[in-house]
Amino acid sequence: MKDRDLARVYLDHGATTPVHPEVLNAMIEVYKGYQGNPSSLHETGLVAAEYLEASRETIATVMGTEPGNIVFTGSGTEADNMAIQGVILATEDEVGKQHVITSSIEHPAVLSTCKFLERKGIDVTFLPVNEEGIVDPVEMQEAITPRTVLISIMHANNEIGTVQPIEEMSKISRDAGVIFHTDAVQSFGKIPLPLDGNGVHLLSASAHKIYGPKGVGLLYMANGGMEGDGKPWIKPILHGGGHEHGLRPATENTPGIAGFAKAAEIAFTTMESEMARERDLRDMLIDRVLEEIPESHLNGHRTKRLPNNANFSFKGVEGESLLMRLSMAGYDVSTGSACSSKSNAISHVLEAIGLPGSLAQGSLRVTIGRSTTKSMLKDFTMELEKCIGDLRAMSPLWEEK
Numbered sequence: 597m598k599d600r601d602l603a604r605v606y607l608d609h610g611a612t613t614p615v616h617p618e619v620l621n622a623m624i625e626v627y628k629g630y631q632g633n634p635s636s637l638h639e640t641g642l643v644a645a646e647y648l649e650a651s652r653e654t655i656a657t658v659m660g661t662e663p664g665n666i667v668f669t670g671s672g673t674e675a676d677n678m679a680i681q682g683v684i685l686a687t688e689d690e691v692g693k694q695h696v697i698t699s700s701i702e703h704p705a706v707l708s709t710c711k712f713l714e715r716k717g718i719d720v721t722f723l724p725v726n727e728e729g730i731v732d733p734v735e736m737q738e739a740i741t742p743r744t745v746l747i748s749i750m751h752a753n754n755e756i757g758t759v760q761p762i763e764e765m766s767k768i769s770r771d772a773g774v775i776f777h778t779d780a781v782q783s784f785g786k787i788p789l790p791l792d793g794n795g796v797h798l799l800s801a802s803a804h805k806i807y808g809p810k811g812v813g814l815l816y817m818a819n820g821g822m823e824g825d826g827k828p829w830i831k832p833i834l835h836g837g838g839h840e841h842g843l844r845p846a847t848e849n850t851p852g853i854a855g856f857a858k859a860a861e862i863a864f865t866t867m868e869s870e871m872a873r874e875r876d877l878r879d880m881l882i883d884r885v886l887e888e889i890p891e892s893h894l895n896g897h898r899t900k901r902l903p904n905n906a907n908f909s910f911k912g913v914e915g916e917s918l919l920m921r922l923s924m925a926g927y928d929v930s931t932g933s934a935c936s937s938k939s940n941a942i943s944h945v946l947e948a949i950g951l952p953g954s955l956a957q958g959s960l961r962v963t964i965g966r967s968t969t970k971s972m973l974k975d976f977t978m979e980l981e982k983c984i985g986d987l988r989a990m991s992p993l994w995e996e997k
C-alpha cells in the first residue's frame with residue numbers, strides 16, 4: 597500500500613465513515629476473547645451466541661423494536677436484495693404476474709435489483725420525483741394495482757439527501773395491503789425512523805454509514821416479518837444453514853455485529869444533539885456557498901434533507917475536475933454517488949430531478965460528520981471558491997457566457 601498523507605479533511609461521510617474508537621474496542625473485545633461460532637453448542641459457541649444476541653437486543657432497543665424483528669446481513673445491499681427478492685419469492689404463487697413500485701432515484705442496490713426483476717418478467721413502476729427529489733404519495737397510491745406485492749421507496753437519498761414522506765407512503769401501502777420496504781441506509785441513526793403505528797414493514801440499514809465496520813448490515817422486519825396468520829413476507833434468497841431465523845444462512849460476523857451494535861447505540865443516543873449540530877453546519881455551508889460562489893445551485897430540498905448532506909452544482913465546472921482539485925488541496929468530497937463516482941455517466945438522481953446536463957456535470961456532494969467543525973467548513977468554502985475560479989478561468993464554456 598502506498599504511504600499516503602493522512603492529514604485530510606474528510607467530507608464524504610455519505611460514502612462511509614471512520615470506525616468510532618468505542619466501536620473498535622467493542623469489536624476487539626469479541627475478536628480477542630471469544631472466537632466461537634454462535635451456532636456451536638459448546639461453551640465457546642454459547643459465549644459467541646450471547647454476544648450476538650446482546651448485540652441484537654441493543655440494536656432493537658435503540659430502534660424501539662423487538663430483537664426478533666432484526667436479521668443481520670453482510671451489507672445494506674444484501675438487506676435490500678433480501679427484502680425485494682424475498683417478497684417476490686414469497687408471493688410467487690399469487691395469481692397473475694407480480695407488480696413492484698419503486699422510485700427512479702433509488703440507490704443501485706434497489707434500482708438494479710428491480711431492473712433484474714423486470715428482466716425476469718416482473719412488472720416494475722419507477723415513480724418520478726419532483727425537482728427537489730421528492731416522490732408524490734398520491735402518484736404512488738395511483739400506481740398500486742391488485743397485482744402490487746411490494747413498494748420500495750428509500751428513506752433518504754444518498755446523493756442529494758432528500759428525505760421522503762415515508763410515514764405517509766407506508767400508511768397508504770398498508771391500507772392497500774401491500775408490503776412496504778424502505779432503504780434507510782443513509783438515514784439510520786441520523787434521523788428518526790418511520791417504524792411507529794403505520795410504519796414500514798421492512799427496512800434496510802448498514803453499519804459503515806454510522807461509524808461502524810464495513811460489511812455488516814441488517815434487515816428490520818416488523819412483526820417478525822409475518823402476517824398474523826404466520827405467512828412470512830419474505831423467503832430467503834440465499835440457501836444454507838438455518839441462521840438468522842432461517843432467513844440468512846451464513847455464520848454471523850459476531851465481532852462486526854458487536855461493532856454495529858455499539859455504533860447504533862452511540863448514533864441513536866446522541867441523535868438529537870448531533871442532528872441539530874450537523875444541521876447548523878450544513879445550513880452554514882449551504883448559505884456561504886450560495887452567497888459567495890456565483891452561478892452555484894443547491895440540489896435537493898432546502899430543508900427536507902439529511903442533516904449532514906449538501907449537494908451543489910456549479911455552472912461551467914466539471915465535477916470530476918473539481919473533486920480532483922479539492923482532493924489535491926486535502927479535501928475528500930464526492931461527485932454523484934460514491935458507488936458510481938468512477939464512471940463519467942451523469943447521475944440518475946440528478947437526471948431524475950430534471951437538472952440540465954451542464955449543471956449535472958458540475959455536481960459536488962459534501963457530507964459532514966462527527967469530526968466536522970465550523971472552521972473546517974469555512975476553510976473548505978474558501979478553497980472551493982478558489983478551485984471553481986481556477987477551473988472557470990480555464991473553461992471555454994464559461995468564457996462563452
Ligand code: PLP
Nearest residue numbers: 671672673703705754781782802
Ligand atoms: N442504499 C443506500 C441508500 C446507500 O447509500 C448505500 C451505500 O452507499 C447502500 C444502499 C449500500 O450499502 P452497503 O454499502 O452496506 O452495501
